Amino acid sequence: MMTYVIIGILIVILLLILVNVRIVPQSRAYVIERLGAYSATWQVGMHVKLPFVDSIVNVISLKERVMDFPPQPVITKDNVTMQIDTVVYCLVSDPKLFTYGVENPINALENLTATTLRNIIGELELDETLTSRDVINSKMRSILDEATDPWGIKVTRVEVKNIEPPKAIREAMEKQMRAERERREQILIAEGHKQSAILEAEGKKQAMILEAEAEKEAAVQKAKGEAEAILEVQQATAQGLKMIREAAPDEAVIRLRSLEAFEKAADGQATKIIVPSDIANLTGIISALKETTKK
Secondary structure: OHHHHHHHHHHHHHHHHHHHEEEEOOOEEEEEEEOOEEEEEEOOEEEEOOOOOEEEEEEEEOOOEEEEOOOEEEEOOOOOEEEEEEEEEEEEOOHHHHHHOOOOHHHHHHHHHHHHHHHHHOOOOHHHHHHOHHHHHHHHHHHHHHHOHHHOEEEEEEEEEEEEOOHHHHHHHHHHHHHHHHHHHHHHHHHHHHHHHHHHHHHHHHHHHHHHHHHHHHHHHHHHHHHHHHHHHHHHHHHHHHHHHHHOOOHHHHHHHHHHHHHHHOOOOOOOOOOOOOHHHHHHHHHHHHHHHHO
């Protein structure tokens, strides 16, 4: 009988041990209280709690969280009301502070984000709000990260997701953008006409330059041709005179060649006939020809 009691006690102890063994997975943390007071924070691994003494009061995920908060109404410095929604990226840096620092930490973070956003936008005008998202994100991240340290929350990033101005403002902005696009279009058209006129004038200028260069080249070539022709004639004349000098013709031959030249001049083609003043020489030439014929 005693043996069964001992066996039963061992079984109960074993069951108690098995029931109170906990394995903490990766990216999780368990907050443990002992008799109602904070005792420890269990990280990854196997842990055993004391039965009826220790209790797990909070199981916390250590992964980065994405908190997409609904749009908040804000008023700019120039009294324009708009809707802005933000996305906050955060993670739990201290499980103990996250458990005991503030009631409902996520709700507290949402309210803090809304009030911080209103304060920042209240210092900016509409145009600055629409063009300064990086500044807004940086300021909000810095303020939220500092304010949430006592809650065990680390704010890693803040993004302004959407900015929605009033309908009247949107219509005015659309008209302004439309006018700006039309102005740019007119400028582009004018620039196109200007460039076209410049190119056309440049083309005419180049054509005139090429034409002048062509005429100049043609005149140069013509002058070169005439000069070469004159040079060839002079060279031929000089060659002929040289050949005549080398042949050493007598006076009768010279007079005969003169008579032939006179005959060609008086062949009926010319309107005037030049008669040499030395007509006696012609008579002598004719006599010489007759003598030559007789021989």
